[in-house]
Amino acid sequence: MVYTIREVVSFLDSIAPPAYQESYDNAQLITGDPNTKVKGILCSLDATEAVVDEAISLGCNLIVAHHPIVFKGLKSFTGKNYVERTIIKAIKNDIGIFAIHTNLDHVAHGVNKKIADKIGLKNTKILSPKKGILNKLSTFVPSAAVEQVMTALFDAGAGKIGDYSGCSFMSEGSGTFTPSEKANPTIGKRNKPEKALETKIEVMFPSFLESQIITALKNAHPYEEVAYYIHQLENENQEVGAGMVGELSTALDEKDFLAHLKSSMNLQVIKHTTLINKPIKKVAICGGAGIFLLNAAKKSRAEIFITADVKYHEFFDADNQIVICDIGHYESEIFTKELLLELLSQKFTNIALYFTKIVTNPITYL
Ligand SMILES: [Zn+2]
Ligand SMILES: [Zn+2]
Numbered sequence: 610m611v612y613t614i615r616e617v618v619s620f621l622d623s624i625a626p627p628a629y630q631e632s633y634d635n636a637q638l639i640t641g642d643p644n645t646k647v648k649g650i651l652c653s654l655d656a657t658e659a660v661v662d663e664a665i666s667l668g669c670n671l672i673v674a675h676h677p678i679v680f681k682g683l684k685s686f687t688g689k690n691y692v693e694r695t696i697i698k699a700i701k702n703d704i705g706i707f708a709i710h711t712n713l714d715h716v717a718h719g720v721n722k723k724i725a726d727k728i729g730l731k732n733t734k735i736l737s738p739k740k741g742i743l744n745k746l747s748t749f750v751p752s753a754a755v756e757q758v759m760t761a762l763f764d765a766g767a768g769k770i771g772d773y774s775g776c777s778f779m780s781e782g783s784g785t786f787t788p789s790e791k792a793n794p795t796i797g798k799r800n801k802p803e804k805a806l807e808t809k810i811e812v813m814f815p816s817f818l819e820s821q822i823i824t825a826l827k828n829a830h831p832y833e834e835v836a837y838y839i840h841q842l843e844n845e846n847q848e849v850g851a852g853m854v855g856e857l858s859t860a861l862d863e864k865d866f867l868a869h870l871k872s873s874m875n876l877q878v879i880k881h882t883t884l885i886n887k888p889i890k891k892v893a894i895c896g897g898a899g900i901f902l903l904n905a906a907k908k909s910r911a912e913i914f915i916t917a918d919v920k921y922h923e924f925f926d927a928d929n930q931i932v933i934c935d936i937g938h939y940e941s942e943i944f945t946k947e948l949l950l951e952l953l954s955q956k957f958t959n960i961a962l963y964f965t966k967i968v969t970n971p972i973t974y975l
Contacts, residue, residue: 610959614671614705615643617650620956621673625712625719628817629742629849634711635677640696641705647671649961652949654942655969656706658691661698667963670704673953675720675945677708709949714851715739720896721853723948724915724941727873728892730855736893737852737905738845744816748826748837749784749807751796759810761829765822767814771847778811784836795831813842815849852895852902852916854909860888863913863932870915870934875943877974880919880935882927887912893931896942900926900933907931917941939970 618638630636639656649669653660656674664672678695688694699706713719717735725733746767750758759777762768768776784807788794797803814822819839827835861869866889867879892913893906899916900923906914907930914931917938927933946964953962 611646612957612960613643614638614641614645614647617647617671617953617957618643618707621707621709621952624952625709625716626817627712629715630710630712633680635680636708636710636712639677639679639706639708640699641671645670645703645705647960649963650953650957651963651965652946652953653965653969654939654945656695656708657967657969658695658698659967660965660969661695661702661704663965663967664704665702669961669963672704672706673949674706674708675710675713675942677710678706713945714896715849717848720942720945720948721894723944724894724896725853725855727944728870728894729857729873730892731858733853733855735847735850735852736854736895736902736909738847738850740843740845741841742816742846742849743813743842743844744819745811745813745840745842746822746826746837747809747811748830748835749809750830751805751807754831755779755808755810758826758829761825762810762812762822765825766818767812767822770813776813780809782807782809793833795833815846816841852893852899852905854891854893854906854911856891857889860890862888866913870936874936874940876936876940878937882924882933883929884932885929889913896945897938903933915941937972939972
């Protein structure tokens, strides 16, 4: 079985929908023709020039990276900086670069779950679930067609709540309508007011699936004109959002936990605030720059918050309520390359999959 870049991209999009990325992000196929047949995939945190060279030497024509090499529009391609040089090299060598960034940070089985697994956290939950990304569909279906409409809606991605699928609410009632002279009614006659027994179906769905769900509804519904309403919900989506919180199976004292953190995440250095003499049981994490989640971490009653890119003044905000740990951006997210390889190997069993051996961390320690 030969797969194209498009097929690999659509699989990864199903794992971490691009709609879940931040507005400043550029998680998408950055170079490469989607119709190209994939020979091998190299997974990495960053797609630098050296990683492109590594892909060439391994015979890989697709790099799947967490951080996009390009964030903003490029206006020239002369090779004057590492971004331009990387893009030029990738294009010259027919290497696709795909970035799966904040969308992979925001899903429950993404970057932060991998960190949680490394540290050994159980009962993990999204630390700051996103709001405003769920809608509700209400539609009215004649009884005979309820089954086919429900199946079509569920197949299109509606009705999933946490670990449950096929979630809906149905109520029976009467619908009224009068078909016009030009109508071709399934029930009733032209110019004659009609009253039909109908079932109201209500289902939730992720907002980004709206057009595919409405298409599925219209295709499955027997009426010429389908009556439906869509409401945006205020509900949090527990499965999508920033950071994660979880628990250790047994509480550790702070120093023991820091030693455990250092060995499990393979760290050289941990920068942390003053210890507060509380055993560590609940741990909040956010791979990369996550200090914006400090209040959410405190609210979750975590004793410690592990993230990266914390500035001097931000450390003060720990305020003896929590221990803030900065473990380094690269170090916090380096296992993402393993995660990418694991995800890809679920589907692409006959594509050669690698993760980079290159240390792309621009920071070194003396
Ligand atoms: Zn990240
Ligand atoms: Zn990052």
